[in-house]
Amino acid sequence: MTEALLQAQRISKFFGDRPVLHGINFTARPGQAAVIVGRNGVGKSTLIRVFCGLARPSAGRLLLFGAEPVHLAAAQFRRLGVLLHQTLLYPNLSARENLEFYAEIYALAEPATHAARWLERVGLQRAADEPVSALSRGMEQRLGIARALLADPDLILLDEPFSALDRDGSAMVAGLIREALARRAAVLFTAHTPLEIEGVDLGLFKLESSGLTPLREEPRRRALRSLLRRRL
Amino acid sequence: MAAFLNFSPAGGDQSEGAGRGNPFFRSLLAMLEGFGAIVRKDLRLEVRSGESTVALVSLSILILVVMVLAFGPGGARRAEVAAAALWIALIFAGTLGATRALLAERESGCIRGLLLSPVEPATIYAAKLAVALIFMAEAGVAVLVVLVLFFNLEFGGGLLRLIPVALLGAVGLAALCTLLATISGRVRAGAMLLPVLVVPLFTPALIAGSKASAAVLAGQPLSAVATWLKLLCAFDVLFVAAGYLLFEHVILED
Helix, strand or coil, X not given: CXXXXXXXXEEEEEECCEEEEEXXXXXXXXXXXXXXXXXXXXXXXXXXXXHCCXXXXXXXXXXXXXXXXXXXXXXXXXXXXXXXXXXXCCCCCEHHHHHHHHHHHXXXXXXXXXXXXXXXXXXXXXXXXXXXXXXXXXXXXXXXHHHHHCCCCXXXXXXXXXXXXXXXXXXXXXXXXXXXXXCCCEEEEEECCCCCCCCCCEEEEEEECCEEEEEECCHHHHHHHHHHHHHC | CHHHHXXXXXXXXXXXXXXXXXXXXXXXXXXXXXXXXXHHHHHHHHHHHCHHHHHHHHHHHHHHHHHHHHHCCCCCCHHHHHHHXXXXXXXXXXXXXXXXXXXXXXXXXXXXXXXXXXCCHHHHHHHHHHHHHHHHHHHHHHHHHHHHHHCXXXXXXXXXHHHHHHHHHHHHHHHHHHHHHHHHCCCCCHHHHHHHHHHHHHHHHHHHHHHHHHHHHCCCCHHHHHHHHHHHXXXXXXXXXXXXXXXXXXXXXX
């Protein structure tokens, strides 16, 4: 059994008295991909923020790379790539400067080269020196995805990565997800409605107020579950 | 500016470079690289917009003008009034500078980008403290120039002796303001709340700073205000240590 990159055990999250997440169990292993769907306001973004360690769960246990996020060595965050609802980009810096800054704080070799490579990959070479505040929402989303994947992370958590993207942009993100899976990264993302990515065995989960329900499991996960059932 | 904050091995591969040497130096190098990158980025943003500099310098000068109009530039208590004006301006510059240093991160949500990066929260705190200190230094220089002009002070020993006093006070104030700005930034009207939190906690250091400043402006040597300087040093250590240790806990979301 490969190392679990993310393990959520009976995670609940309350905002004051209002429950947002309830009894969430989830495990992400290298090479696995899953999409979590749910209606607006059901807590998908909160779930991503809890899974990446930004928000503390009110109950339950979360392990990132085998450790609770508060005890995780800072260097381990290099293995984590996150896209939130906000793109986490500085509006007054250019697209290039943003990626160079993130490449620097991730201690990547030759930040300028990394930034240029990723600008090309997400199709923003021509807008490289435009301030982020001047980019369209779709272009900013592309740049946000480049920022999240800049360090080739092992665990990728994306909050609605396909939102605001045109057909080419969506195909580009699907391609990046395929590439990440090919190098054995785990990918988890949220969406409003179920979707497919060609060539990817995508586990499908539905987030509701009652918890996270598997609608379609990724084949290896399904095989493991049926094996466990037979043994039990 | 960029050169002295660039800790990367020149032209080298940082990933491979990080693999060399012992773990302590690796982690120290990573910390310095993260610190340098954040400070450089904040200064680049400030050079581009100039918002903090304009606000801090104009506010500080305005405070001094009000003080001069209220108390007059001359008189027997000139040194005390000048010291009071300096510290009032520093308090406002500190709260505004620390707020500005964190505001850009909060507004764009980029603080989350920093927290999700391999940079230690304590390093983020140290970088924000350094940036707040630089903003305060800008205001401090403007205040000193205006002090000399408005209070007919002489460019000389008294003014030079004022620099270490103001610097010691500024370090503690920037450390406290950065920590409290992190906390107050999480609540509505937090910017309004910041001075209410800062002033009571900084009062002992404020007394030490203003007494020492008044004494050196009146012509006394630094040795005569050693007790006040030791007190300022103690508060610096206390506030910097508290910020360094607590920042990680106050910056995380609920």
